[in-house]
Amino acid sequence: MLIGKACRVGGRVRSCVVKALARxxxxxxSMAKSKFEYVRNFETDDTCLRNCYIVVRLDGRNFHKxxxxxxxxxxxxxxxxGLMTQSARSVMGELEDIVIAYGQxxxxxxxxxxxxxLFKRRASKLMTHVASQFSSSYVFYWKEFFGEQPLLYPxxxxxxxxxxxxxxxxxxxxSWRQADCHINNLYNTVFWTLVQKGGLTTAQAEDRLKRDxxxxxxxxxxxxxxxxxPVTRSRRRVQAYHCDIIGDQFWEEHPDILEDDNC
Numbered sequence: 001m002l003i004g005k006a007c008r009v010g011g012r013v014r015s016c017v018v019k020a021l022a023r024x025x026x027x028x029x030s031m032a033k034s035k036f037e038y039v040r041n042f043e044t045d046d047t048c049l050r051n052c053y054i055v056v057r058l059d060g061r062n063f064h065k066x067x068x069x070x071x072x073x074x075x076x077x078x079x080x081x082g083l084m085t086q087s088a089r090s091v092m093g094e095l096e097d098i099v100i101a102y103g104q105x106x107x108x109x110x111x112x113x114x115x116x117x118l119f120k121r122r123a124s125k126l127m128t129h130v131a132s133q134f135s136s137s138y139v140f141y142w143k144e145f146f147g148e149q150p151l152l153y154p155x156x157x158x159x160x161x162x163x164x165x166x167x168x169x170x171x172x173x174x175s176w177r178q179a180d181c182h183i184n185n186l187y188n189t190v191f192w193t194l195v196q197k198g199g200l201t202t203a204q205a206e207d208r209l210k211r212d213x214x215x216x217x218x219x220x221x222x223x224x225x226x227x228x229x230p231v232t233r234s235r236r237r238v239q240a241y242h243c244d245i246i247g248d249q250f251w252e253e254h255p256d257i258l259e260d261d262n263c
Contacts, residue, residue, distance in 0.1 A: 048121040052163040053114050053170045056130045060106030061156035067106075069152055074196070075188040083138060083145040084108060085240050090137035091130055092238045099257045102174050102245070104181035108134065111170065114259045123161040131159045167258045175246040 048054050060066065072080050088101045088108050097116040102109045110130055112118065119125035135157050142151045164170040187209065194205040243250055251258065 046123040052165045054112040055162045057109040058157045058159050063106035075192040079145040086141045087134045087137040089238050091133045127159040127161050
């Protein structure tokens, strides 16, 4: 009522009323702050150690069930993999301190540069921002990759933060994820070949692979079946690659990803 009346009377009265209200709320805020501010002491310090690469790794939650209910093609669904890559692009477009991201299946690892000060290097801020941006992008771009197939329910992704102090540690981490991708993809390719082309049930195929490890060793995985995706930057442009990151060639061609170990 006072604000409405002041507006009708004129600017001077309105100014006085606004100032009076400002003093009132400032006083109330100060009293509340002094009384309840102690609860901030319960927050823990989660600042990431300086001079380390920060890796935020996302994993799909119950994605086996999600893939089944959305009828993903086995062993690899190009629509789903494309959607994961597009979601990672969205994250990297939002957070320029990410120098490379590596993805396979339902996981993606995002590497923040060693000198990043984004969100004051708070692990919780970095992880939640990456997870929320990735999840929302997955839903947003769903129709672009799956057309009229409906999204039955939103996907979930959990995250973790790991620090790597040296270039070798970071490369070994990414090499580990790529080796894991190749092993899992080889197994899945053989497994679904036995089911789809060999006429075995899923239980029979699993038992066959348990009894005969040479089955996977005899099969050579074709290049088009390697479904891991390193996503990196090139002059601020996000680009996707399907290539080997265990050897030296990729790193020699992208020397701007790693920072000096002596920094």
